[in-house]
Amino acid sequence: MAESSLTWKPQDDPSREKKAFYRSSSVATVAGMPSHSLAVKPKPRESDPLRRFGEAKKRASDLFNRLENVLSRTLAIFRKSERSDEIAEVETFANQVKGIRDVIGRDSMKVVFFGRTSNGKSSCINAMLHQSILPSGIGHTTSCFCSVQGTDSPDAPYLLTSGSNERQNVETVQQLASSLQETSLQHESMVQVFWPRERCRLLKEDVELVDSPGIDISPDSDTWIDKICLDADVFVLVSNAESTLMTTEKQFFHKVSNRLSKPNVFILNNRWDASAGEDQETMRKVREQHLRKDKDFLVNELRVVEKTMAEDRVFFVSAKEVLQSRTEGFDSLTAEGSHDRLREFETFEKKFEACLSQSAISTKFKQHVINGRHISEKTEKMLINMKSTAEARKSQCKDALKDRHEEIAKIDRTRKNSQKEWEQKIMETTSGVHDLVKEALKTEIQRLRELVNGYSANPFSVNNLDTYNEGLCGHLESQFDQKMMASCNSSVSQLMRQAQQEMLCTVQSAIPQHLQMDTSNVVSSQDVVLCYELDFGEICARFQPDLKFKFSWGMTILRHWLGPQVVAGNAVPVETDAPSFALWMSQKITAQSVWPAITVGAAIWQTIGWKVAATLGLGLLCLYGYERLCWTTRVQENAFKEQFVGYTADKLGTVVTMKSRDCKQQVDRELIKSVSHLKGILGDALKQLDDDVSKLERDIDVSTELEKKANGHIFDMETFRSEFEKFSRNYLEEEE
Template sequence: MRDNWMMSSLINRSISMVSNGVHNQSNSHLNAMNGQNITSTDSPLKLFVLAKKTINEIFLDINAFVTECHDFVNDVNEEVISKDQLSRVDSFTAKVTGIRDVLTRDHMKVAFFGRTSNGKSSVINAVLHNKILPSGLGHTTNCFLQVEGTDEDEPYIVVDDKPNTRLNIESVQDLANALTAGEMGDSTLVRVFWPKSKCSLLSDDVVLVDSPGIDVSANLDEWIDKHCLDADVFVLVSNSESTLMRTEKNFFHKVNEKLSKPNVFILNNRWDASASEPENLELVRKQHMTRDIDFLTVELNVVDTEEAKDRVFFVSAKEVLQARTQRPPVNSSAFPDGFQIRYFEFEDFERKFEQCLSKSALKTKFAQHTKRAQRLTSELSHILDAIQQKSNQLMTSKCEQRNELMEKLQFIEQQMHLLTDEVKHQICHLVEQVEVKVSSALTEEIRRLSLLVNDFDRPFSSDCLVLGVYKKELHSHVERGLGSNLRARLSTALTCNVESAQHEMIERVMNLLPPQEQQKQFNYSLTPRQNFEILYRINCESLCSDFQEDLEFKFSFGLIQMIRRFTKSNDYKKDFNKSLPSTAPQTPSNSEVVQTSSVLNTDALALIDKLSLVSPQSHTTVGLLGVSAFLVRTIGWRLIAITGSVYGLLYIYERLTWTNRAKESTFKRQYVNHSTRKLKLIVDLTSANCSHQVQQELSSTFARLCHLVDEVIVDIQSELKLLDQQIQRLDEYSSISRKLKNRANFLANDLNKFTDDYLNI
């Protein structure tokens, strides 16, 4: 009666599952018994496949986003991003790459453990609807066997120590069977690749792992580390003919220590043996259920009591495998009593473990990666936000600097225009002063030239060779003396005026330079020349090169000398009379005297000229004869004799006193007269030359100052250009970081949606 009730309950549950669209065919249990695969249209495993595809697409976008951020931050200036932020962004690339690699390999992993000969391989074969793994009496599986799907049409196997070598599927019997001679190590992994087209479970990214018996090996810790840490569901296959053993419990205690609350299902296999003892079936079932629930809830503390009831099942994997693989289909009556109940319970196990597997795999495989991605995008968003804020702050600061520099540049240019006009006016005024002062001082020195010439004390001789050397030395003496006197009169005052003007220019220009530039240029450039001196270029040798001295003896009272003096005096008087108004009328007597005198003068001069033509060698003799002839006619011989004696004595006296000193004095007097005339001709030229020197000095000083200002202007313009580039770059940083931050927000929304759709169900 109990069996009939259970049978009815399972049949009703199957009908309900069909009505909800879980199975494709109405009589799924019959199809199962006929060995046909069951394909669920809304299998919970499909959720994992869809979630895996979705999260991989999201991480593909995250990887592109992180790569773009990495390239961006490496291009960002150091003043915008810190080294810590840069290193964090660099680490994100490796993190995302690692997560993507894990996600592409991630699958739902179910690990089957139990004691030897409890039917682990048979359970896996029954789940796969194919006898893939070796199974039978005794210790069969001697290593770990991992069954996973492949897109290829033919199955094959790969041993973990030879990953590039494919073996035929039939060799799995020899490699993994403990009964064969070539026994492998119990920790070795043999990967069995089965076509997904032959098994819907494998097409849903499910991997099943078979293990050796936990009672035949001491390498449990190594097993757990190598094969269990990434498992989503553990299936403990126990023998329902006995009870849970300490060996089984110890293994799962170790698993529970390394994994936080693992998902454990307990399959009491070989439940078909209960058909031979129907009177004790319920008692044995209750005993197993109580001990299994107590193990899950109390000892492992992985689930509560209600959930633990859905984790314990009583099945016969051998019956299910036989029903699913035999051709032609066998009749259910060929199996022991209660077969249908055990078969439906195996299906119930498959359904619940698939639900648990999908839910657990979603959380274990994707939840942590999703949280890491959320933290990563959040950190990147904060870094990008910091870059944007820093860029905006720096851009504001740079714009203020640029405005200040522009104002400074305009101020300097405006002040330089004003200063240039003022300096030009000042230089012109100072040049005029210099020209007037030099002209006045040189004129005064020309008046005092005789003193300078008389100070020349060198041996004098009328010899041509000696006289030539004497003249050269006199030229040099006069040139040095004039230069020295002019320097004594003018240089100090003129130099002070020039330096004062230079210092004023420098001070005005320094006020236009930056403080640091002022100190620098003051030490090197903004100092007036200390060796400036006005040069008074008076080249007496070339100026007086046409000077010809006249050192022949000339009697002071000679007729020609007297006449020359007289004519010069009359010329002077005539010039003077012409300049004065005539106030007294002339009398006839005066008129006659003047006419007589004019006639006499004319006759005497004519006679003298004739005599001089006859004998031009002696002007004194000619003059004496002329005067004697004139006096004989007008005065008596006595008076003539007395006058002649006195005249002769004077002549003898002057002739005796015509010494070398007298010649030197005459030479100097002639030189003074000649030099005075020549020097007067160059007064304007010399003053203009001196003023030009001053103008050139001041102009060169101002030109140097202008060059310094131009350099400052060029530096400011270069700095403005650099600021413009920096502002443009900072604006680009702000714009790019804003766009990337928006992308980070979009990715965060995708991750949140993924969490809501797949992880919070």
């Protein structure tokens, strides 16, 4: 024991040097020999085992603090990798480590004192604390559980009671925990005394001492095990040396042994000072009897210690004398054998502290260290797996990135090279459309007479020519449009779709298959509707039919044969065709030769005579009458249609080229739209590929970062695993 642990006397005590000498020396007493007759030299104190617990606690706390920090950073990595299952597992590990860290921070070495009423449990605790803190005395003194633990609070010393956080003056422990007081608490209650650490070495080293009521005063002692004993490191059975172990004491510790695996039990045969003045031989036999029964109880009944170690768990002491020597001074011990009893109590303290430290380190840290090592190993495996995944992902992304760049280059080449090809294809297609429409229009113009002759919707009347002409124009427009659509639309649509399909194939060959591009609207699913509408009303707006009766041998015909004549000073153009003879005559006879012709006619009249001339005249008159009778509405309608066909056919010849060009332009616009759509598809494909490139580059960066950080944390976990193993070797295996 350190000197500071033996007394709290003032520093200016004049007998301090003398007391220190006696405290550092051991007095050996044998049967029949005075205790002061043999003195031994002071021995150097061995390393304090309680400090070992503090070192282990500090080391374990540091390990789990650092492990918590690393797990926090590791969790961020897993969250970035979006591995949901492993994220949940690492979160669980982080919470476990946080809980372990908090538990280690609160952990202390807990010692519980049990025994029958008035066996001196409180006195033993006071003796170990070097101060009379807990109530003690004759009879049933302690009424409830009392815990004494150290604190660094400036409010210390103070106490707390069960169910209350109010800090009370420590002096009230005498009223609260003493069964002699009316204000004492019930035996299942707990009074926690917080004492300044610097005043007691045990408390400074995180030792908590728990006093209990007598186990013979309550039938509910079984519940004490669950409330008090499950986390205890050492149990001290304080028995009365004036009697042997009682059944009550044995039964209680049997229950403790059944609930806990091999609890650490010390037996203090207190009040051994009663042997002072007794026959030494008798006391030796009594001691041997107590020792034999106590060892048998520990080894054979409880089976908590080996036989060779049992003697180190049984001690014969006087807590009253120890407390007296540590509060009043060493010289206050005058009873026979008191020095031996003091020395044996110190031996108990040494054995007790070694066992307490060993047990506390094992019970408080062993499972935590196992868990920490398991967490480190498991996390390390997950990090290795994540690193491998990141490496594989990075390799895949690099390969995919290379493919994307090649695909982008291919699309760029297609866009550049296809422009001229598409322009040429459009030119070829529209030229084909132009020729196709032109030929179809010519064919339909050749069928114009058939279409005109087939019109009979409105009755013909010279007086209602405008209505008839309007109906005929409408009929021709309808027939022309239907015939052109039937003969051209399908062929033109086929040409256009063929061109669209060829351009689409060029685009599809450039777009990678993994891109889902909508090309359904590029190739027209329906036939193109070309605009063939011919406004016959406008074409024939200046058509003026000549439906007056004309005698075949009349002056009009003669004028027609003879060419343009001057009639009343005006030139009248004749638009009807003349016989070939009349054409020859019109070319030979001019306006200047009319009078010679009349002269020739008069000569013929004189030559043939008037009879022949009259006969000819009568024949002409009959012919005139016949022709006049035959000039019916039907003939007039045929004449109208004939003139209409001739006029319209001539006008349509100038419209063919214009309409062919319009259809060509219409198809050109459709193909240009298709080209624009194809360019849009290529542009969308490039955008998707550019987005893929950006995403792949980000994935590569993320994978590289994950790989780098995983490497660092794998090393951290290897370090933690090594440190946990080192902790086990230094603190757990060594203790075992």
